[in-house]
Amino acid sequence: MHRxxxxxxxxxxxxxxxxxxxxxxxxxxxxxxxxxxxxRAGYLVERFADGPSALRAAGxxxxxxxxxxxxLPGMDGLEVCRRLRERAPVPVIMLTARxxxxxxxxxxxxxxxxxxxxxxxxxxxxxxxxxxxxxARLPRRGESSVLSYAGITLDPSGRRATKDxxxxxxxxxxxxxxxxxxxxxxxACSRERLMREVWGWEFGDLSTVxxxxxxxxxxxxxxxxxxxxxxxxxxxxxxxxxxxxxASDA
Numbered sequence: 001m002h003r004x005x006x007x008x009x010x011x012x013x014x015x016x017x018x019x020x021x022x023x024x025x026x027x028x029x030x031x032x033x034x035x036x037x038x039x040r041a042g043y044l045v046e047r048f049a050d051g052p053s054a055l056r057a058a059g060x061x062x063x064x065x066x067x068x069x070x071x072l073p074g075m076d077g078l079e080v081c082r083r084l085r086e087r088a089p090v091p092v093i094m095l096t097a098r099x100x101x102x103x104x105x106x107x108x109x110x111x112x113x114x115x116x117x118x119x120x121x122x123x124x125x126x127x128x129x130x131x132x133x134x135x136a137r138l139p140r141r142g143e144s145s146v147l148s149y150a151g152i153t154l155d156p157s158g159r160r161a162t163k164d165x166x167x168x169x170x171x172x173x174x175x176x177x178x179x180x181x182x183x184x185x186x187x188a189c190s191r192e193r194l195m196r197e198v199w200g201w202e203f204g205d206l207s208t209v210x211x212x213x214x215x216x217x218x219x220x221x222x223x224x225x226x227x228x229x230x231x232x233x234x235x236x237x238x239x240x241x242x243x244x245x246x247a248s249d250a
Contacts, residue, residue, distance in 0.1 A: 017044075018042055018043055018044045019043050019044065019064035019065060019133050020043070020044045020045075020046070020061070020063045020064050020065075021038055021043045021044065021045050021046075021063060021064060021065050021066070021067060021129065022045075022046050022047075022048060022054055022057060022058065022063045022065075022066045022067070022068075023035050023038070023045055023046070023047050023048070023067045024047075024048045024049075024050075024051065024054040024066060024067065024068045024069060024072065024077070024080065025047075025049070025067075025068075025069040025072075025095065026049045026050060026069065026071075026072055026073055027069070028049070030069070030095075030118075031047050031049070032047075033122055034067060034122060034125060035047050036122075037122040037123065037125065037126050038067075038125075038126060038129065041126045041129075041130070043129070046063075050072060050073060050074060050075065051072050051074065051075035051076070051077070051079065051080035051083075052074070052075060054066070054068075054080060055080060055083055055084070058084060058087070058090070059087070062087075062088055062090060063090060064090070064091070064133060065090065065091045065092070065093065065129060065132060065133055066084060066090060066091070066092045066093070067093050067095065067125070067129070068080060068081060068092055068093070068094055068095065068112070069094075069095045070094055070095060070096045070097070070107060071097065077094060077095075077107065078106055078107060078110055081094065081107060081110040081111060081112055082110045082111070084111075085110060085111035085171070089169065089170065089171055089172065091113045091114075091132045091133065091171075091172045092111065092112045092113055092114075093112070093113065093114045093115065093116060093125070093128055093129065093132060094107040094108075094112040094114070094115040094116075095115070095116055095118060095120070096115050096116070096117055096118065097117070097118050105207060105211055108207075108208060108211040108212065108215075109211055109214075109215065111171045111215075113132055113171055113172045113173045114128055114131075114132055114173070114199075115208075116128060131200055132172060135172060135176055147179070147182045147183070149182050149185065150229055150241075151163055151164045152168075152178070152182065152220060152229075154175075154178060154179055154182055156179060159175060161175060161178060163219075163220055168219050168220065169219070170216075170219065171215075173198065173199070173212050174212060174215060174216050174219070176198050177194065177198050177212050177213070177216055178216055178220070180194065180197055180198050181230065181238070181240035182240065184240065185240050185241070186239065186240070186241070187239060187240075188233040188236045188237060188238075188239045189236075189237050189238055189239065190236055190237040191206045191209040191210065191237045191238075192206070192237075193237065194209050194237065194238070195208065195209055209237075213230060213238055216230065217229075217230055228241065229241055
């Protein structure tokens, strides 16, 4: 029996711990600036100057996100990204030098979710980190229902997708791209539209969309060289086929 004034302790909602972000860059000035801005934005930041030490830290305790420089001594950022992606679908934002388009595309092919070109605004980087983590943690409004289409089942709340019962190893952006296409079957979606709706960018390098479509096809198509689900609409963009059309041989 409680005495007067001794009510039960109030049940306050649990506060999520700050996201843990690894910053991997061998330039101490860049690393210090990036880490400082992320720290002030409320993130728990750890800095590393090379790939092996960052991989060891990620292996001991998986981070929520990695900001990864492309040009690292010894093991470059592409290899670090590849090894990270082999272990878990941790979001990766790649830092690249201006003009290294081939390397940026390779980074996206390796599974990077986003990239920022040097020289960059630290505030822009923080916004990109915010955006990536927000998408990784929460389904967008109105997008919480499970989707089943053409043998693919997608659960936005659990961030889980399967095809014919087999789980698909999708990166953050691949998952969001598949979710958007599944919600708009039969619609011709331009790359500009996909960049705006999936990435949240009003402008940017459209090859980012192209690379992610190619990667997604490699994971959901029976024959990625002859895609039957994600069709190219020449001069426009891409279309996720209606189930009847996708199942036909036409």
